[in-house]
Amino acid sequence: MGNFTKIIIFSILIVLAYPLYVKFGIPKLNPSPPPVEAEIGANMTMDQFIALGKKIFDEKGTCTLCHNSLGRAPMLNNQHSVALDRLKDPRYKGGAKTAEEYLHESMIKTSAFVVAGFGVKGSNDTQSPMPDVSTGAIGLNPAEIDAVIAYMMTKDGGKTTLTVPTAVPAAGAEEKKPAAPAKTGAEVVKKYGCGGCHVIAGEAGALGPDLSKIGSKGKDYLRQAVVDPDAVVAKGFDKGMMPTDYKDKMTAGELEMLVDLMAKSK
Numbered sequence: 175m176g177n178f179t180k181i182i183i184f185s186i187l188i189v190l191a192y193p194l195y196v197k198f199g200i201p202k203l204n205p206s207p208p209p210v211e212a213e214i215g216a217n218m219t220m221d222q223f224i225a226l227g228k229k230i231f232d233e234k235g236t237c238t239l240c241h242n243s244l245g246r247a248p249m250l251n252n253q254h255s256v257a258l259d260r261l262k263d264p265r266y267k268g269g270a271k272t273a274e275e276y277l278h279e280s281m282i283k284t285s286a287f288v289v290a291g292f293g294v295k296g297s298n299d300t301q302s303p304m305p306d307v308s309t310g311a312i313g314l315n316p317a318e319i320d321a322v323i324a325y326m327m328t329k330d331g332g333k334t335t336l337t338v339p340t341a342v343p344a345a346g347a348e349e350k351k352p353a354a355p356a357k358t359g360a361e362v363v364k365k366y367g368c369g370g371c372h373v374i375a376g377e378a379g380a381l382g383p384d385l386s387k388i389g390s391k392g393k394d395y396l397r398q399a400v401v402d403p404d405a406v407v408a409k410g411f412d413k414g415m416m417p418t419d420y421k422d423k424m425t426a427g428e429l430e431m432l433v434d435l436m437a438k439s440k
Contacts (some may be wrong), residue, residue: 200294220324223338227325236308236417237322240371244412246381247304248289253277254332260287265299273294274336277323281307281314286321289306305370305381312367355425362428366420375435382416383408389440396433400424 218226231237240247257273257280260266268286270276280288284302292316293299307314317339327334356362360375369377374385388396398405401421404413424432 208363216294218338219340223321224324224328226318227321230314231322231325234318235312235314235322239415239417240304240381244415246415247293248324252330252332253326254328254330263287265325272333272335274323274327276321277326281319281322292411294378300379303370303377303378307365310365310367311417312372336414344369356428356431359431362424362432363435365428366423368432371416372438383411385436388436392439393433396436397429400429 183417186329198227232276237250241250243249254273261270263272266287268276270279270284270286270402276287282303284306285300286298288299288302289301293301294301294303305312308316308319308326321337322337324334324336327336356365363369363375363377366372369379370383370386373377373379391399403418403420407413421429
């Protein structure tokens with residue numbers, strides 16, 4: 175038998191043996207299934223619900239932009255006990271009876287109780303600069319708000335009496351129609367909650383720079399202040415306070431209407 179024939183026979187044997195080797199010679203691997211996006215419902219555990227609350231607190235809720243060590247808003251430590259103390263404060267005018275109810279109220283009816291020193295300037299701490307988190311650019315749904323409350327109640331060793339809502343999509347899980355573009359500069363201010371931090375278009379926010387006389391800065395400066403807020407920071411304020419994603423949220427038309435509105439404020 176010639177060498178060529180031997181090579182042909184050997185090659186055929188290799189080809190025939192390879193499928194058997196693949197089937198029996200290679201150890202089988204059983205990878206874990208890909209992670210499935212959690213949904214708020216009967217299958218979500220309380221630990222998952224609390225973890226979702228932390229994610230919303232840090233991201234969509236933008237809570238840490240103000241509630242941080244810079245002192246622009248109260249720190250949110252030990253809320254399981256602090257909330258109960260607030261209910262006993264003579265200045266409290268809300269209707270909450272429990273810590274969870276107080277925290278819910280503090281995010282929706284933000285002026286029901288204003289921590290001393292953190293009210294709108296000139297309001298004698300009766301008006302909060304914080305926006306209603308269920309509206310505007312934040313727009314948390316009821317299940318998301320409960321998740322944040324569960325996180326705040328438990329993050330420093332407390333407990334919560336809340337339960338996981340049933341049959342409610344988790345944050346971002348549901349398909350939402352995009353909001354219609356604003357038609358005026360004032361509508362842009364309302365849509366994106368600018369008045370929660372700034373004095374602008376009749377709104378009296380106190381966490382960010384006063385924009386009632388900002389027009390003299392010029393349109394190029396104003397446009398940059400919206401799309402790249404950390405490029406030039408107003409005196410007395412710090413980088414990282416204003417969200418940097420308005421350039422992605424706003425339409426070009428909305429941006430220009432907002433810039434035009436501010437440019438007239440002189």
